[in-house]
Amino acid sequence: MGFFFEVLFGGFLAGVLYALVALGFVLIFKASGVFNFAQGAMVLFAALSLVRLMEWMPIPIAMLASVAIMIVFALVVERLVLRPLVNQEGIILFMATIGVSYFIDGFGQTVWGSDVYKLDVGLPNEPVIILESLFEGGILVNQFDLVAAVIAGLLVTVLAIFFQKTRIGRALRAVADDHQAAQSVGIPLRDIWVIVWSTSGIVALVAGIVWGSALGVQFSISLVALKALPVLILGGFTSVPGAIVGGLIIGAGEKLAEVYIGPTFGGGIENWFAYMLALLFLLVRPQGLFGERIIERV
Amino acid sequence: MRKHWRIATLGVLGAAAMMVAGLGEAMAQNEQFMPRLTYRTGPYAPNGVPFANGYADYLNLINERDGGINGVKVAFEECETGYDTARGVECYDRLKGKGAAGAAVVDPLSTGITFALTEKAPGDKIPLITMGYGRSESQDGSVFGWNFPLLGTYWAAADIIMNYVAQKEGGYGKLKGKKISLVYHDSPYGKEPIPLLEELAKRHGFAFTAMPVTHPGVEQKATWLQIRQNRPDYVLLWGWGVMNSTSIKEAAAVNYPRNKMIGVWWSGAEPDVTPAGDGSKGYLAANLQAVGDQFSVHRDIYKSVYDKGKGAAKKEEVGQVLYNRGLVNAFLATEAIRTAQAKFGNKPLNGEQVRWGIEHLDITAARIKEAGFEGLVYPIKLSCQDHMGSARARIQQWDGTKWSFVSDWIEADRKLLDPMVAAAAKKYAEEKKITPRDCSKEM
Numbered sequence: 147m148g149f150f151f152e153v154l155f156g157g158f159l160a161g162v163l164y165a166l167v168a169l170g171f172v173l174i175f176k177a178s179g180v181f182n183f184a185q186g187a188m189v190l191f192a193a194l195s196l197v198r199l200m201e202w203m204p205i206p207i208a209m210l211a212s213v214a215i216m217i218v219f220a221l222v223v224e225r226l227v228l229r230p231l232v233n234q235e236g237i238i239l240f241m242a243t244i245g246v247s248y249f250i251d252g253f254g255q256t257v258w259g260s261d262v263y264k265l266d267v268g269l270p271n272e273p274v275i276i277l278e279s280l281f282e283g284g285i286l287v288n289q290f291d292l293v294a295a296v297i298a299g300l301l302v303t304v305l306a307i308f309f310q311k312t313r314i315g316r317a318l319r320a321v322a323d324d325h326q327a328a329q330s331v332g333i334p335l336r337d338i339w340v341i342v343w344s345t346s347g348i349v350a351l352v353a354g355i356v357w358g359s360a361l362g363v364q365f366s367i368s369l370v371a372l373k374a375l376p377v378l379i380l381g382g383f384t385s386v387p388g389a390i391v392g393g394l395i396i397g398a399g400e401k402l403a404e405v406y407i408g409p410t411f412g413g414g415i416e417n418w419f420a421y422m423l424a425l426l427f428l429l430v431r432p433q434g435l436f437g438e439r440i441i442e443r444v
Numbered sequence: 445m446r447k448h449w450r451i452a453t454l455g456v457l458g459a460a461a462m463m464v465a466g467l468g469e470a471m472a473q474n475e476q477f478m479p480r481l482t483y484r485t486g487p488y489a490p491n492g493v494p495f496a497n498g499y500a501d502y503l504n505l506i507n508e509r510d511g512g513i514n515g516v517k518v519a520f521e522e523c524e525t526g527y528d529t530a531r532g533v534e535c536y537d538r539l540k541g542k543g544a545a546g547a548a549v550v551d552p553l554s555t556g557i558t559f560a561l562t563e564k565a566p567g568d569k570i571p572l573i574t575m576g577y578g579r580s581e582s583q584d585g586s587v588f589g590w591n592f593p594l595l596g597t598y599w600a601a602a603d604i605i606m607n608y609v610a611q612k613e614g615g616y617g618k619l620k621g622k623k624i625s626l627v628y629h630d631s632p633y634g635k636e637p638i639p640l641l642e643e644l645a646k647r648h649g650f651a652f653t654a655m656p657v658t659h660p661g662v663e664q665k666a667t668w669l670q671i672r673q674n675r676p677d678y679v680l681l682w683g684w685g686v687m688n689s690t691s692i693k694e695a696a697a698v699n700y701p702r703n704k705m706i707g708v709w710w711s712g713a714e715p716d717v718t719p720a721g722d723g724s725k726g727y728l729a730a731n732l733q734a735v736g737d738q739f740s741v742h743r744d745i746y747k748s749v750y751d752k753g754k755g756a757a758k759k760e761e762v763g764q765v766l767y768n769r770g771l772v773n774a775f776l777a778t779e780a781i782r783t784a785q786a787k788f789g790n791k792p793l794n795g796e797q798v799r800w801g802i803e804h805l806d807i808t809a810a811r812i813k814e815a816g817f818e819g820l821v822y823p824i825k826l827s828c829q830d831h832m833g834s835a836r837a838r839i840q841q842w843d844g845t846k847w848s849f850v851s852d853w854i855e856a857d858r859k860l861l862d863p864m865v866a867a868a869a870k871k872y873a874e875e876k877k878i879t880p881r882d883c884s885k886e887m
Contacts (some may be wrong), residue, residue, distance in 0.1 A: 149673050156665045242870050252485065260489040262689065262715040271723070286672060288697045357662075360693065362719025366487040366660045366686035373663060404666035414630045414656030416666055 148281030153405050154398050159291035161377070161397020162298045163360075166353040166372040168381065168389040169301060170346045175383045176309070177342035178228075178416075179325075184247035186371025188347060190363075191250045192216055193354025194258040197265045197363040205267055216347025217340075219250075224339045232335065233325055251368060259374035260365060265358040269293050294356045294370040298390065301352060305345075305386045318342055322384070372417075376424035382434025391435060399423045475519040476512070476781060476792045477543020478503065481535050481552045486526040487660045488685040490715035491766055495553060496522065496532050497757035501745050504756070506778055509748040514698070518545060525557060527685075532557030533564070544792040549573050549777050555633035558591070565590040570795035571802055573780075575773045576601070576709055576732050580636055581868035583861070585803065585831040586880040588683040588869065592802050592831045594776055595732050595824060598636035599864065600835035600856035601708045602680070604676055605730055606644050608706065608839045608856050609678050620649035623674065627667060627691055628682035630656035637682060637708070643864065661687025668694035681707040681729075682784025688716035696723030703728060709837060713765035717842045725844045730837040733772045734820045734848045737763025741771065741816030765847065772821050779815075780805050803828050803886075822853060828883035833863075 163397045167189060195215045199208035212244025227242050252293075252307040270289040278284035309315040320328040321338045329335050357367045400416040400423070427435065448678065448721035470576060471630065479800075480499065503518045512518055521542065523535030532552055542548045550565070551573045554560050558578040565572050566589060573592045574582070580599040582591035596604070609624070610616045628634030638654055645652035655667050661683060668691075671679060681691050688711045695705055703726040707716070712729020737746075741765060749755050761767055784793050785799025793801070806825045812818055824833035835856035840847040873880055 149669075152672075153669050156669055160663060160665050235587065255485055255489070260485055260493060261684075262490040262719050262721050264721060271696075271721075273699055286669075286698060290697075360690075361662055361686055362689055362715075364487075364490055364686060364715075364719075365485070366662055369487060369660055370662055401666040401669070405670055408666070412656065413654070413667075414658050415527070416663070417658045 148277075148285060150282060150402075151281065152285045153401050155285060155287060156291075157398035157401030158394050159287070159295055159397070160401060161393035161395070162295040162390070163291070163356060163393075164370070164373045164377045164397060165381075165389045165393030166294070166298050166301070166349075166356055166368050168377040168393060169298075169305065169386065170349040170353065171371075171374060171378055172381075172383060172386055173305065173346045173349060174342055175322075175324050178239075178302075178339060179236055179322050180243065181236070181383070182346065183240060183243040184250060185346070185350065185374070186253070186368040187247040187250045188216070188219070188350035189354045189357065189370065189436075190365060190368035191219070191254040191354075192351035193265065193358040193367060194263070196351065196355065197263040197358060198258045200265075202340050206281055208409075213348055213352055217344045220340050220343035220347050223343055224336060228339050228343075229336060251365070255365065263358075263363040265355065265363050267355055267359060269359050271359075290360065292303050297352060297356060298393075299350065302303045302386055302390050305349075308345075309386065314338075314341060332429060373420070376420040377420075378434070379424035380427045380434055382436040385434065385436030387438030388434055396420050396423060452868060465564070470875070474792065475517045475544060476548055477546070478518055478520040478777065479536070479539030479542065479547045479550055480522040481525050481532055481539075481550065481554075481557065482522045483525050483527045483553070484522075485524060490528040490709075491685055491713060492527065492553065494713070494715075494757065494761060494764050494766035495514075495770040495773075497761065498767040498772075499551075499774040500756040500770075501749055501762070501767075502741075502771045502774035502778070503755050504749045505741070505745050508752065508754065509744055513778055514785050516781075516785070516790055516792060518778070522838075525552070525554065527554050527556075529554070529556040529560050533560050536561055536564070536782075540570055543680050544637050545794040545797075546570070547795060548781055548793060548798045549795065550754040551575070551773060551777065553577070555579075555636070556631065559632055562588065562591055568795065571799040573773065573777055573802070575776065576769070577633065577806050580640070581865050581872060583830065583832040583865045584869035585826075586869070586883050587873045587878055588831065589881055590799065592826070594826075594831075594833055595772075595822075596709075596835040596837060596856065597832060597861075597865075598633075598682075598708065599640040599861055600832065601730055601837065602637035602640040603644070603856045604835070604837045604854045605680055605706050605708070605839075606641070606856070608851055609656060610648075611851070611854075616648050622650040622678070623653070623676040624650050624678050624680065625653045625655055625671060625674070625676040626680045627655050627657060627664075627671075629661060629684055629687055630658045633684065633710075634682045637680075639868075640864065643679075643860070650759070657683065657687055657691070659687075660685060661690055664690050664694045668698045668700070671695075671700055672698035677704065679705045681705055681711045683707070683711045683716075684881065685715075690702075692717060692720040692724050692727055696720060702726040703841070706839065709769075712840060712842075712847070715766075722843050722844060727842045728839055728850070730848070731765065731840045731849075732837050734849075735765055735768060735840065739816060739820050740818065741820070743774075744816055745771075768820065775809070775815060775817060775821070776805070779807055779811075802826060803831075805833070820882075821867075828881065828886045829861070 170185045196212040275284035377392040381388030399422040403419040405417040482496040525532040575594040578593045580597035582588035655701045707729035717724035780801040824834045836853040839851040
């Protein structure tokens, strides 16, 4: 029984890490209706910027400089990609983000290099045994995962407040509903896009710090976006808390499946199982667990 | 007047351009072309880059120090595969016809690309050097006439590693009842050692479990929680790229002893251990060659390549595991061309001629010393039948800052391997309707 809870808990914590990446997708989709294919590449770019800048300056300054880089990136994307495509179909904007993704993948590696860079921002990495009195041998938990979960929790709280309680947050949601209508009531579309891409860039930096500390900063961290997709399908593309809940369900589901069902299939099922789980939810609730139901009158 | 000047200037420039082009063509006529399938971007770049750098530096050394291979300059062009099979095949097709005599030899550095090119190479008559990787049964030259898994296949690697485990436990007899797990990249590469390990488990009575990790291997928590529960006596690691460092980190996270983890020679380089920091201390891995830049060939590379500003790597990366592997790979390829030149003359050779050179490769200890590789690599001799040559490796251990060898050279058991290779090659020949060559008739 202890092992079951160990896998379940490990899955929850892995899911929180996926949710960190999923949050970036949610932000941009929620505020602009664009599925940002470049989110994984942004995580890599932000982490690469930070780790290379840390070679030249103290960590806090490097973090601020990385935030600045992500804001400049948002400005450039708005000016060169989004502005010319305003009022275009969502699929056109999605295709544009594919272009952005490949560009920053290559550009980031050209500027910062394609080695593996060790990122150490002081996050603890020692395993601890908990609940020894309840289960024989206890449950092993990595302190790093716990810290990552706290970071994700804080981020979600801040973002939820930002969206629900601030004027800018409401403006972001208005833009997401209808670009033209939002513009007609005086919401500055360009500023909103810069804000949301900047925020998403900062979330990418946080995800990059956590994933970069876990794996080392290298190209592969851009691929963790693939782990965020089932989380988005399940949690809904427009819900910040949905990203977390989706992450928890996907994380726990795939780990339990790998351990208890995987051996029947020769193992290695967790990747496709996560998508299958998301698909099942999709069939029952297309907008995701927390997504907004779209009602269109004909 | 100005018009005349313009015409004259254009004429001079045109003539100069034609001369340069002609000169280039003439030079290319006397150059041996070697296509280079590399990956300097993408998820496997941290491993692909040092290998490509070592390879490039050795070819540049041959040109700068010796004026080429017996006076025939080596021309090479890199093509980025991104470790992607489709792109690898595209690179191969684009480069195979280049140079005065076409591609001399191709080294894909990817088991997936090797599997794809194994079908194409015989038609193009271009040999594939797959040093330490590729299809294990391609050791059989009578069926796989164009594949050369020099220095060791994955079956050889698995046997060498298990031989080390047996040594640690006090002999194969002591393995009965032990638990051995394989954590492998869920790809043709990762699956290669399974038949050999299953055979060894059957023979020696240990329990063998294979645990796949899906590409690219950034999430392995479920795998390592199972390892924590099952507590295997040894974990063999068959990863590549980020999968390796993630495995080591996860092993540390579940307190699995790193000195009971043994990686294949593609899971034991600096990019595999450095991201895990102190968590990597004690980790073991096989290695086909030595580590470090203390060898004579490195001194020549510094002098003839880096001091002239032509080095491919950062100076501090010279001598790293995968850099040296690229270096050794380039050495074997150029020695094969040198061997072929002895028969066909000192000129650019085609793939078929170079294949003859590889099959007659006999790199003795004396030649290794002369070439500056003494202590770096083991002597190797090939034949029409045996496309692998010697299969030896040493086990190295990471101490947090550097690798040190903890075993002597361990040789794969050919009595175990050869029948398995023959059976698998026979099956392949039947499937593909290949008539095996009669090597006794080939000289």
